[in-house]
Amino acid sequence: MVKKMQGQSIAFSPGNVEARVRKAEKEGRSQQALDLAKQLYKQEPTPHHKDLLRRIYLSRARHLRQQGYTNDASTVLEAAVEIVGDNNEWLEKVVEELATCGSVRYALKLLDHLPDSPKRSRIFAVASDQAVRQGAKGRNLLPPSLQGQFDRILQAFSLLETGDDDQARDALQEVGLQSPFLEWKLMIRGLAAYYQNEDARALENWQRLTADRLPARLVAPMRFEVDADFRVAQDPRAQNILQKQIDRAQDPGPIQSLRAIQKALSPEKDDLGPAFRLAETVVPVLWQSHPQLIPRLASCFYWSIVALGKPDDMSRYTRIFGPPADDPDFSRLQALVMERVGQFTEAHTDWQRFESSVANHPQFWPGDLGTRVRALIWSHMGSNAAMVPNEKKLAILPRHLRDHPLRPKALIPGAEECFQKSIELAPDRLEPYQKLFNFYRQEDQTNKAEQAARQLLTRFPDHVSTRESLGELLVAKKKFKEGVAQLEKAHKTNPLDRKLRSKLSHAQLCLARDLTEKGDLDEARGIFRENLELNPSEQAAVLCKWAACEFIAGDAAKAEELHQQALAKSAQRLPFAYRMLIEAMRFNLAKNEKARFAAEFESALADPPTAEICTAIADTAGAHRLSEVKYSGQKTHEKRILSYLEKARRTVAFSEEQLQRICKSMLELAAIRQTRNFCAMGHRQFPRNPYFPYLEAQSHLATKRHDPPAWKVKPLLEIAAGLARVLPQDEDIKALQEQIQEDLKALAILNPYSSLFQSLGDELFGFAGSEWEAAEDEYEGEDWIEEDAGNGFFDRPRPRKRRRGR
Amino acid sequence: MSNPYTVLGLPADSEDDAIRRRYLELVREFSPEHHPEKFVAIRAAYESLRDLDTRLRYRVFGAGKEETVDALIEEIACRRVRRRLSLETLLSLLPKS
Numbered sequence: 001m002v003k004k005m006q007g008q009s010i011a012f013s014p015g016n017v018e019a020r021v022r023k024a025e026k027e028g029r030s031q032q033a034l035d036l037a038k039q040l041y042k043q044e045p046t047p048h049h050k051d052l053l054r055r056i057y058l059s060r061a062r063h064l065r066q067q068g069y070t071n072d073a074s075t076v077l078e079a080a081v082e083i084v085g086d087n088n089e090w091l092e093k094v095v096e097e098l099a100t101c102g103s104v105r106y107a108l109k110l111l112d113h114l115p116d117s118p119k120r121s122r123i124f125a126v127a128s129d130q131a132v133r134q135g136a137k138g139r140n141l142l143p144p145s146l147q148g149q150f151d152r153i154l155q156a157f158s159l160l161e162t163g164d165d166d167q168a169r170d171a172l173q174e175v176g177l178q179s180p181f182l183e184w185k186l187m188i189r190g191l192a193a194y195y196q197n198e199d200a201r202a203l204e205n206w207q208r209l210t211a212d213r214l215p216a217r218l219v220a221p222m223r224f225e226v227d228a229d230f231r232v233a234q235d236p237r238a239q240n241i242l243q244k245q246i247d248r249a250q251d252p253g254p255i256q257s258l259r260a261i262q263k264a265l266s267p268e269k270d271d272l273g274p275a276f277r278l279a280e281t282v283v284p285v286l287w288q289s290h291p292q293l294i295p296r297l298a299s300c301f302y303w304s305i306v307a308l309g310k311p312d313d314m315s316r317y318t319r320i321f322g323p324p325a326d327d328p329d330f331s332r333l334q335a336l337v338m339e340r341v342g343q344f345t346e347a348h349t350d351w352q353r354f355e356s357s358v359a360n361h362p363q364f365w366p367g368d369l370g371t372r373v374r375a376l377i378w379s380h381m382g383s384n385a386a387m388v389p390n391e392k393k394l395a396i397l398p399r400h401l402r403d404h405p406l407r408p409k410a411l412i413p414g415a416e417e418c419f420q421k422s423i424e425l426a427p428d429r430l431e432p433y434q435k436l437f438n439f440y441r442q443e444d445q446t447n448k449a450e451q452a453a454r455q456l457l458t459r460f461p462d463h464v465s466t467r468e469s470l471g472e473l474l475v476a477k478k479k480f481k482e483g484v485a486q487l488e489k490a491h492k493t494n495p496l497d498r499k500l501r502s503k504l505s506h507a508q509l510c511l512a513r514d515l516t517e518k519g520d521l522d523e524a525r526g527i528f529r530e531n532l533e534l535n536p537s538e539q540a541a542v543l544c545k546w547a548a549c550e551f552i553a554g555d556a557a558k559a560e561e562l563h564q565q566a567l568a569k570s571a572q573r574l575p576f577a578y579r580m581l582i583e584a585m586r587f588n589l590a591k592n593e594k595a596r597f598a599a600e601f602e603s604a605l606a607d608p609p610t611a612e613i614c615t616a617i618a619d620t621a622g623a624h625r626l627s628e629v630k631y632s633g634q635k636t637h638e639k640r641i642l643s644y645l646e647k648a649r650r651t652v653a654f655s656e657e658q659l660q661r662i663c664k665s666m667l668e669l670a671a672i673r674q675t676r677n678f679c680a681m682g683h684r685q686f687p688r689n690p691y692f693p694y695l696e697a698q699s700h701l702a703t704k705r706h707d708p709p710a711w712k713v714k715p716l717l718e719i720a721a722g723l724a725r726v727l728p729q730d731e732d733i734k735a736l737q738e739q740i741q742e743d744l745k746a747l748a749i750l751n752p753y754s755s756l757f758q759s760l761g762d763e764l765f766g767f768a769g770s771e772w773e774a775a776e777d778e779y780e781g782e783d784w785i786e787e788d789a790g791n792g793f794f795d796r797p798r799p800r801k802r803r804r805g806r
Numbered sequence: 807m808s809n810p811y812t813v814l815g816l817p818a819d820s821e822d823d824a825i826r827r828r829y830l831e832l833v834r835e836f837s838p839e840h841h842p843e844k845f846v847a848i849r850a851a852y853e854s855l856r857d858l859d860t861r862l863r864y865r866v867f868g869a870g871k872e873e874t875v876d877a878l879i880e881e882i883a884c885r886r887v888r889r890r891l892s893l894e895t896l897l898s899l900l901p902k903s
Contacts, residue, residue, distance in 0.1 A: 133897060157893040195888050218896045225883050245899045250889050255879050262875035290885070293878050299870025300878075326865070373862055380867070429859060 014044050018052065025056060030063040034076075054080070054090045058097060065101050074103040081110065092119045099126040102134070104141035121180065128180040129214035149174060149181045156188045165192040187215035191222070199226040221245035253289065257282040261297075265304045272309055275301070276316040283320055294321070306336045326364055331357055344384050348411045351381050375426035379435060382418030385411040386439045401749070415439050416448075430460055437466060446477055464493045468500055471507060480511035505535040506627065509545060516549040516587065524549055540569040541579055548583035551593055572613045574604035574644075575620040578637065582624060585631040605640060609648035615658040617641055622665030642671050649677060656686045663695045667702060675699040690723035690736060701743065710747050717744050808872055810851035810864065825855050 017040045024033035037056040041049045057080035064073035077094050085091055092114060098107035104127045111123055124146070131138030131150055139150050152171050159168035168188060175185040190205030206223050209216035223230050224242040234242060247256070257278055264275035279301065286294050298321040305313045314330045327333055335350035355377045358370050365373055388408045389397065401407065413421075419439065422432035433456035440449035453470040456463060467490040474483030487504040494500055508531045515524035528546040532539055543566035550559035563580070570576035581597040583589075589597075607613070621641050645662065654662070659682040666675040676699050682692035697716035701708050721740045727733050811818050814828050829852040838845040854864045 132893070135893070154893070161890050161892050163890065195890055197884060197888065199884060217900060221899060228880075241901060249891060249895070249899055250883075250886070253882065253886060255882055258875050258879050258882070262879070265875060290882055293881065296870070296873050296878055297875070299873040300875050303871050303873070326869075332866070369862065372858065373866055376859070376862055376866055431859070 014040060014049070017043075018049075021052065021056065025059055028063070030056070030060040034060045050084055051087075054084050054087065057084070058090070058093055061094075061097055061101070065097070070101040073101045074098055074106070077101070077103075078106065088114055088117070092117050092123075095119075096123050096126055099123055099130055102130050104130050104138075108141075108143060121178075124180040125183070125213065128184070132184065133214060146180065149179055153181055153184045153188070156185075160188060160192055160195070163195075165196070168192060183209055183213050183215045187219055190219060194219075194222055194226070203227055221249055225250070254282050254285045257285070258297075261300075265300060267308065270308060272301070272304060272313050272316070275304070276313070276320060279320050297321075298324070302333065306333060306340065309337065327354065327357070328361070329353065329357055339384070342406065342408070344388065344408050344411060348381055348384060351377055351384075372426050372429070375422045375429055375432065378418045378422035378425065379429075379432045381411075381413075382415045382422060382432065382435055382439070385413070385415035385418055386435070386442065390443060392444075427459065430456070430463065433459070434466065437469070441469070441473070446473060449473055450477070462493070464490050467493075468503065472503060475507045475510055478514070480507060480514050483507050484511050501534060505531055505538070508534065509542065512545065512549070513586075516552055521549065521553045540566050540576060543569065544576070544579040544583050547580070548587045548589065551584075551589050552587055572616045574601075574607065574613050575616040577601040577604040578617060578620055578641070581637065582629065582631060582634075585633055586629070601637070601640075605644055609644060609652055611648075611652050611654045611658050614645055614648045614652060614654070615661050618645060618662045618665035622668035625668045625670075638669060638671075642666075642669070642674055646674060646677070649681060654681075654685075656682070656689060659685070660689065660691050660695075663692065667695055667698055670702060672699050672703055688723055688727075690720040690727065690733075693717070693723070694720035694736065694740060697743065708747060714744065714747055717747070808847065808851075808877070809870075810854045813847050813851035814855070816855075820855075822857060825852065 017036055021033050021036045021040065024030075024036060034056050037049075037053045041053045057076060061073040061076045061080075064070075064076065077098050081091070081094060085094070091110060095107045095110045095114070095117075096119060098104075098110070107123065108127060111117070111120065114120070117123075127142065128146065128150070131141045131146075132153060134141065136154065139147050142150055152174055156168040156171040159165070159171060169192065172185045172188060175181045179185075186205045186208055190202040193199070193201035193205065203223070203226065206216075206219050206227075209219070221242050224234070224239070225246045231239065261275050261278045261282065264278060265272070269275075279297070283294060283297070286297065298317075301313075301317055301321065302324060305317065314333065317324075323329070324333075331350050331353035335347045335354055338344070338347035338350055355374050358365055358373050358377070362370055388410055390410070394402055416436070416439065419432045419436035422429070423436070426432075433452065437449055437452040437456060440446070440452055450470065450473055453466050453473065456466050457470065460466070467486050471483045471486035471490060474480075474486060477483075484504070484507045487500070487507050491497070491500055491504050508527050512524045512527040512531070515521070515527065525546070528542060528549065531542050535542065543562050547559045547562035547566060550556075550562060553559075566580070567573075567576055570579075577597065577600040581594075581601045584594045584597040618641075621638060625638075645666075659678060663675055663678045663682060666678055676696055679692045679696040679699070682689060683696075686692070693716045697713045697720065700713045700716075717740050721737065721744075724733050724737050724740065811820070814825065814832065816825060816828055820828075829848065832848045833845065836844040836848060853860070854868075855861050
């Protein structure tokens with residue numbers, strides 16, 4: 001066949017026509033696809049083209065049905081059966097489609113030719129749906145065997161409508177588990193429960209319905225009303241349709257107005273006026289129908305005012321709902337609003353007003369309640385007051401925060417007074433005691449903190465954490481004996497707490513040292529013995545200390561014995577020698593002993609470094625620094641250790657864990673350059689470990705905690721966060737992630753160039769972008785490249801020092 | 807979080823003993839293995855009412871904060887007398903296409 005098109009002749013090509021069929025089908029031109037497929041089959045009646053024509057017939061019928069032309073769809077399928085109906089598999093699909101289109105009788109007639117079809121039950125189900133859809137007329141569409149059940153379903157519907165639920169249930173008894181009407185039975189039983197407001201039972205039935213069957217579609221609006229999960233699972237368009245359907249089916253009453261209020265109270269709105277206007281109309285209706293809901297609606301408005309209200313809203317609230325019984329003059333509401341916007345001075349005044357209001361309304365807070373509530377308010381005010389930095393802390397803040405116009409000012413009355421007042425009102429409440437103790441500790445008022453802790457423990461002797469804190473505080477105040485006593489009591493209550501055990505061990509060693517220095521050697525020995533039992537993993541360190549004690553006592557034999565025991569328990573010579581040297585210096589032993597241990601230390605340093613020795617010596621030095629150990633010659637010794645480690649860095653192969661420990665110890669020793677060098681090495685060798693970038697960030701923060709170079713620290717913290725995110729989430733990684741987030745938050749507040757502060761600055765001071773940039777340029781001029789610190793580390797561009805004046 | 811008294815099914819003036827008793831009952835009924843979400847809600851509700859101090863703290867700083875208009879709508883919908891619908895009415899609710 002030759003066809004003329006645009007002056008050219010095109011030969012008929014089956015491949016070309018088939019492609020056009022597929023294209024037309026894909027584009028939804030089902031009639032054109034069908035015409036082409038028919039033409040193709042007519043020209044070349046191959047099995048392949050016949051299959052294609054079958055598929056297109058079916059596709060055209062579905063298309064027509066979806067457009068609502070069910071009769072036309074049936075006609076298309078009937079024609080198709082005549083022409084190409086010699087394939088049972090296809091015929092099953094046609095029968096199902098015919099039943100869906102309402103041609104139930106013809107569909108069932110065709111089904112008789114498919115006695116073994118696995119789709120028979122599905123087709124009967126579709127047929128029964130269509131029959132019920134057509135009402136009483138539908139009965140004749142079904143085979144006689146199903147007509148009885150069909151009648152029962154219609155009867156049950158009628159009974160249900162007239163309120164005869166029990167009879168409706170009885171009518172459904174005949175419908176068995178294999179029946180195509182089973183879904184109708186479930187639906188009707190669910191409806192009976194729904195009409196009796198037994199929603200859980202209704203859902204039990206409805207949740208078993210098949211989504212594409214008619215019963216499920218019919219009860220969908222009712223299910224949407226009572227099933228929150230089903231409601232959420234629908235897309236917004238379906239939600240809208242179902243909402244309209246249920247509003248048509250059931251009288252919405254005040255629900256529509258409440259829905260409008262819900263929209264008007266949404267957090268995106270900045271004016272509650274429309275919501276109050278709506279409430280004015282709905283509240284009288286609710287008084288009639290659901291008076292119990294009015295206080296709950298009032299609560300919604302109360303908290304919306306707290307979240308986004310304006311002063312006018314309080315009078316609007318009072319006009320509609322009356323004054324809140326527990327906050328008649330809105331002082332609590334105002335306090336909460338002021339807290340939300342960060343105006344703590346005003347919040348403090350409002351809380352005091354609320355406290356007076358509670359005291360003046362005993363009818364609302366009867367008996368002891370009023371006093372306890374007042375205590376609670378004072379405690380809350382104390383917490384607010386404690387948050388404001390004192391003069392000492394202000395002094396170390398960067399200027400942009402110190403001089404910030406919105407910086408919170410000291411609250412009056414202050415935290416101490418507020419907590420005391422709270423204790424006075426309700427002395428049996430633990431919370432204000434704890435807060436007061438923590439406040440004093442935070443303010444470094446150690447004497448008062450000690451007094452507060454003792455006051456707490458007198459009333460709550462079993463409060464272990466305070467006892468533990470008091471023990472630590474006493475040790476820090478060099479009241480070692482009392483500190484140990486407190487920690488021992490705490491340890492007896494909680495013997496499995498490893499941290500507490502380590503604190504007790506530290507306190508005991510401090511006490512033993514103190515006793516040794518005071519010449520009370522027998523008691524010191526007793527404590528060393530106790531400590532060896534308490535802390536078996538640190539016996540070498542304890543034996544070193546004890547040996548030093550015996551040197552002082554002049555018992556050289558015992559000292560040597562202990563010295564040898566310590567050496568035997570030490571895996572490495574260098575950390576042992578260093579520990580002995582520290583003890584010799586701290587106890588100020590005789591010159592010859594000091595010289596002996598110094599020589600031992602030097603000799604150990606001359607040993608070729610190994611990864612194990614390096615890790616152990618770094619741990620030892622770091623641990624002493626962490627415990628704030630100070631002695632003459634410390635700097636020299638630490639320098640020697642650092643250069644030993646630096647030498648090892650270039651020659652020794654470390655494991656990941658060893659490098660991580662060394663980096664941490666370097667940081668504790670405040671060896672910034674070495675920390676960065678080890679971190680760079682760690683990251684190069686173990687690029688998936690988040691601790692290396694994190695510890696490098698810490699090295700920057702360690703030097704400038706209150707004025708950190710954000711452009712260096714932030715990227716490192718972000719890399720660490722990214723690496724930590726993909727690791728298995730164990731306790732350590734979770735703790736690391738929390739720490740990173742805290743650092744990032746602190747950085748945003750402390751850094752004047754962070755986007756957070758920049759936007760605040762723009763708003764508050766009207767700074768132009770160029771001014772910020774100029775300031776940043778100035779910072780960039782600083783020399784921050786450390787020698788050998790991470791060349792090519794993280795492959796990020798690193799600013800170089802600008803040479804000015806050239 | 808919903809109103810803790812509603813979650814535990816208790817009146818607002820319940821005392822420590824009644825709250826604890828009811829909490830234990832509910833925990834037995836809704837074990838964490840079989841009803842994890844419900845268990846979490848019960849636990850959270852109990853935590854905010856467990857003693858007089860926490861109850862007062864809830865009353866002073868948070869009572870009604872969890873209330874939503876959505877919950878009111880649901881309550882009205884659940885309690886209203888429902889209109890009984892005929893099969894024809896139900897069918898007429900279906901979208902046309």
